[in-house]
Amino acid sequence: MAKLSLFERRRRRVRTALRKHAGSKPRLSVHRTGQHIYAQIIDDAEGRTVAAASTLGSKSAGGNVEAAAKVGKDIAAAAKKAGVTTVVFDRGGFLYHGRVKALADAAREGGLEF
Template identity: 55%
Template structure:
């Protein structure tokens, strides 16, 4: 029997494989969420490096957020990652939900990034 971590890793890998096929060389917006925080990176898979990142662990955000693990925090991170990506010259990304359902914090982050100008 597979553990929940193994099933999660399988879902995440399936998502990334699909993004490689349909991503057309666009950078990948990767999401990781824990119970207390949420982390986002824009990754260039061709060169294998992170272009920009944001998380609720950053000091300036931590002071303004009630908690790092709610929808409000995910919305703020979505806006911040979009601003940083556009400043770095990235306007289009492929959204990698990381094996998580497109619901709740993941959906809030994606919607906020779209509203801030990031296209995916």
């Protein structure tokens, strides 16, 4: 077996723990690149995306904390519209600070519980 990167090891460890504790809750998955940040609420039982938001369509730069907070508010609003109130937070292999933390805090302020 090929040696996994530290990022991939963290990502697998986080996902395994989530499966153990999530139950039937949907998953708020976050992906971060140098220029953008993406958030999806995924229902793993049905295998479909319930809601999504990103900085891709916005005019402002996506590589900063303010843009990540806006995506957090947008995903919370989209989740409410879809009838989702409780999720589990899947940070993937990303460390919980900076843009990822800003997105999570804004989603909580928007009404999502995790």
